[in-house]
Amino acid sequence: MTGQNVLKIAGLKVSYGGIKAVKGVDLEVNQGELVTLIGANGAGKTTTLKAITGTLPPCTVEGTIDYMGASLKGATSFQLVERKLAMVPEGRGVFTRMTIEENLLMGAYTRDDKAGVAADIEKWYSVFPRLKERCAAMAGTLSGGEQQMLAMARALMSHPKLLLLDEPSMGLAPIMVEKIFEVIRDVSKQGITILLVEQNAKLALEAAHRGYVMDSGSIIMGGNAADMLHDPRVKAAYLGE
Numbered sequence: 001m002t003g004q005n006v007l008k009i010a011g012l013k014v015s016y017g018g019i020k021a022v023k024g025v026d027l028e029v030n031q032g033e034l035v036t037l038i039g040a041n042g043a044g045k046t047t048t049l050k051a052i053t054g055t056l057p058p059c060t061v062e063g064t065i066d067y068m069g070a071s072l073k074g075a076t077s078f079q080l081v082e083r084k085l086a087m088v089p090e091g092r093g094v095f096t097r098m099t100i101e102e103n104l105l106m107g108a109y110t111r112d113d114k115a116g117v118a119a120d121i122e123k124w125y126s127v128f129p130r131l132k133e134r135c136a137a138m139a140g141t142l143s144g145g146e147q148q149m150l151a152m153a154r155a156l157m158s159h160p161k162l163l164l165l166d167e168p169s170m171g172l173a174p175i176m177v178e179k180i181f182e183v184i185r186d187v188s189k190q191g192i193t194i195l196l197v198e199q200n201a202k203l204a205l206e207a208a209h210r211g212y213v214m215d216s217g218s219i220i221m222g223g224n225a226a227d228m229l230h231d232p233r234v235k236a237a238y239l240g241e
């Protein structure tokens with residue numbers, strides 16, 4: 001870890017009509033870090049990610065969001081891919097009417113190193129053998145867990161500098177959750193910077209370097225993830241202990 005900022009959010013506010021979903025959030029993710037944003041349903045975590053990727057109407061967003069030292073304001077989804085920022089949204093977002101292999105190729109559409117792309121596809125097939133078995137099937141026919149695998153592999157095909165993950169464990173069987181988290185830890189060890197939004201606070205804090213707790217639109221706590229796992233307030237409110 002070099003400590004250099006990859007993502008720096010300051011004073012972020014988002015309103016949906018009269019609802020203030022995010023109320024002045026400051027958050028940083030440094031080079032090589034795995035940072036998790038935890039919190040209950042409706043705390044504003046997904047809205048924060050949507051603000052980063054520019055999927056909210058600009059007039060509803062206040063504050064600054066800098067990525068690799070430059071603002072993300074007004075960036076189109078194509079520009080985000082070019083700038084090496086990838087997101088796996090809640091609900092996966094795979095192209096259901098394309099095959100698994102086509103989905104993986106879509107993840108690499110800004111790359112022109114054909115041999116490297118082919119090698120990466122083989123690499124992801126070896127990480128997730130189920131995707132190889134079903135490589136010619138439509139992505140929409142995969143189970144939720146398999147779609148999560150595909151969505152992660154597709155995002156990583158773009159060789160992102162920052163990977164945003166929204167609730168990767170949601171709705172998955174425990175064995176699948178374990179596998180997805182194993183991959184998240186591996187990807188982090190390879191040096192990819194990650195911002196992980198999760199409701200499963202225990203798993204997320206166990207995997208992360210640092211964490212933030214969000215509650216009713218505000219960050220109410222932040223720090224070293226291992227310390228947070230032992231914090232009595234985190235234990236009581238988010239770990240069910």
Ligand code: ATP
Pocket residue numbers: 016019020021039040041042043044045046047048199
């Ligand atoms: P979840 O885990 O359920 O996704 P979250 O922490 O990601 O929760 P958000 O989805 O960001 O929370 O929601 C924050 C607040 O904004 C909630 O009160 C939610 O009801 C509200 N909200 C989210 N999306 C919209 C929308 N499109 N229109 C109006 N209100 C919304």
